[in-house]
Amino acid sequence: MKKLTLSLLAVSLLSACSQTSQLNHNASLIIKNGQVLTMNDNKDIIEQGVVVVKGDQIIAIGTKALLKQYSASKVIDAEDGIVMPGMINTHNHLPMIAFRGLGEEGIANRLFAYFFPLEKEKLSRDLIYQATRLGTLDLAQSGVTTYADMYYHMDEMAKATKEIGLRAVLGETVIKFPVVDAKEPHGGIEYAKQFIREYKNDPLITPAFAPHAVYTVAEDKLQEINTLSKQLDVPVLIHVSEFGNEAERIQDNTDKLSPVAWLNKIGVLNDRMVLAHSIHLTKEDIALVKQSGAGIAYNPMANAKGATGIAPAWEMYQQDIPMGLGTDGPMSSNQVDLWRTLSYAANMQRLKHDDRTIMIPEQVIELATIGGAKALHMDDEIGSLETGKKADIIIVETDSANMRPNYNPYATLVYQANPSNVDTTIVNGKVVMENRQMKTVNVKSINQEIDKIESDIQDFAKELAKDAIKSPSLMK
Structure with a gap:
């Protein structure tokens, strides 16, 4: 015993x-x-x-x-507090945060008469790097853990993004005229190929092609990008149907097909694509998007500010089309966080359909998290808190006056919260911000660099606005 x-x-x-x-x-x-x-x-x-x-x-x-x-x-x-998946901003042009607040004089042709000339004069590798540091800081402080971007010098953006500690899908822009990182039209293709080789297996950066739009990239170049994206297994980010007259602006579109139908006709609409804006879609277009498996980046606040229209987001949501939320560039909505975009996402659809019962808060938070992951074709790794997924997590405090009471956490987030309520941001298991204190970078040093950029830009920007305001809208 x-x-x-x-x-x-x-x-x-x-x-x-x-x-x-x-x-x-x-x-x-x-x-x-x-x-x-x-x-x-x-x-x-x-x-x-x-x-x-x-x-x-x-x-x-x-x-x-x-x-x-x-x-x-x-x-x-x-x-x-509310513990939730990090939010996903599915469409941005983050370095344009260096120009945030400019061109607000009521310029009709803002893209071609103001944005592009401003970029041509002032963009540089260093500006893109420094502005990305500010932009990713803004994202981290507001609980966005993943963002998708279309811009230039993507290697500089990748370097800055990794310093802050965020996750990103970075698409090197391809466009039919010379730009800051490509002297030849469509030179972004070669730049993108090098960028993809460098970052293909990075734990935080997903490299991509980013043909600017159906009306600024030649048909054969879109087909070349499609072939390369398949060979290299990378996404393709593109603006589609942002403006109502894009069909007329597509070269050789003799049948005046819609942008979506035209992309389908030339054989490039597929499940590697992410379509930004997608405002002016017909029922037939929506069916083609559904069939293709392409993702949608819904940008309600930027589209409202730019008066470009209200996307058929509710119709696409009902058909289970992969869709997330975006802010567009910081000159389009003047922000990169998603908090005000959340309420816009719901309220614009309710106005469009005259129905206060649709796009309820739970569905909006879905778009900001797992919906965005699906749109970027990354839902096997991010977008929800589940065993085996990447540890991209935020904590939103509920002690502040604007967060109380908290009967329904989805409603609290969509209609009450703001960026300052984000207490902690974690990406890939690493604490990027805790108790509102950044753990990865010196915030003061970032602000000092942005002060220099602001001093350099402001006089030129004011003079440019005087000329740009005389330019008629291309939508007329």
């Missing part, structure tokens, strides 16, 4: 030692005491929830019972 007792005691001690060893070595980060919005297929909400992270992945998610199974060197107490 004594031997049996000693044996049982030994087994018990071995088991306890094993559990202790497991508890001390099985996670790198634990978030506890949060209202966890998983954004999984069932939209599960876990009160007093726990998220367990090891390395760059979520390894467990559930109730506080998990605290008895896991330990970590770092534990974050969410203090009843």
Whole structure:
């Protein structure tokens, strides 16, 4: 009997030692005491929830019972805040944040008479790098953990993005006239090929092609990009149907097909594409998009500010077309965070359809998270809090006056929250911001560089506006 007792005691001690060893070595980060919005297929909400992270992945998610199974060197107490997937901005031109607030004099032909000339005169590698640092700082502070971008010198953007610690889909712009990083028309194709080779397997950067639009890129170049994107297995980002007269502006579109129908006709509309704006779509266009598997970047606030129209987002949502939210460039909506865009996403559709029951807050948060991941064809890795997915997580505090009461967390986020309510931002398992304090960069140094850029630009920009305001709209 004594031997049996000693044996049982030994087994018990071995088991306890094993559990202790497991508890001390099985996670790198634990978030506890949060209202966890998983954004999984069932939209599960876990009160007093726990998220367990090891390395760059979520390894467990559930109730506080998990605290008895896991330990970590770092534990974050969410203090009843909302724990949710990092938000995804599916369309941007981030370095244009250096020009934010310019060209607001009521310029009709803002893109060609103001944006493009301003870029031609002032863009440089250094400006793109410094402006991306500011832009990604803004994103991180507002809870956006992934963004998609179409611009120039994407290697500079990638470098700045990784310094802040965000995830990005970066598309090198291809356009039919010389630009800052390509002296020849459509020179962005060669630049993109080099950029893709450099960043193809990066943990944070997904390189892409970004033909500007159907009316600024030649047909054969769109087909070449399509072939390359298939060979290299990378996305293609493009503006489509942002303006109502794009069909007339497409060279050789003798049948005056819609932009979507034309892309389909020339054989480039497919599930590697992300279509930004997609405002002026017919039912037939929507059917083609659905059939192709292409993603949609819905930019309601920028489209309202630019008076370009209201996208048929509700119709596309009902048909389960992969769709996320975007802000467009910082000269289009003057912001890169998604918080005001959330309410625009719902309210513009309610006005369009004269129906206050559609696009409810839960659906809007879906667009900002897992919807954006699906639009970018990345939903196997990001967009929801689920075991095995990347640890891209934000904590939104609920103690501030504007966040109380919090009866419905989706409504609280869509109609009450603002960027300052984001307390913590985590990307790929790394804490980028905690307690509103950036952990990866010196904010003061970023601001000092932007001050220099502002001083250099402001006089030229004012003079340019005087000429640009005389230019008639291309939409007339």
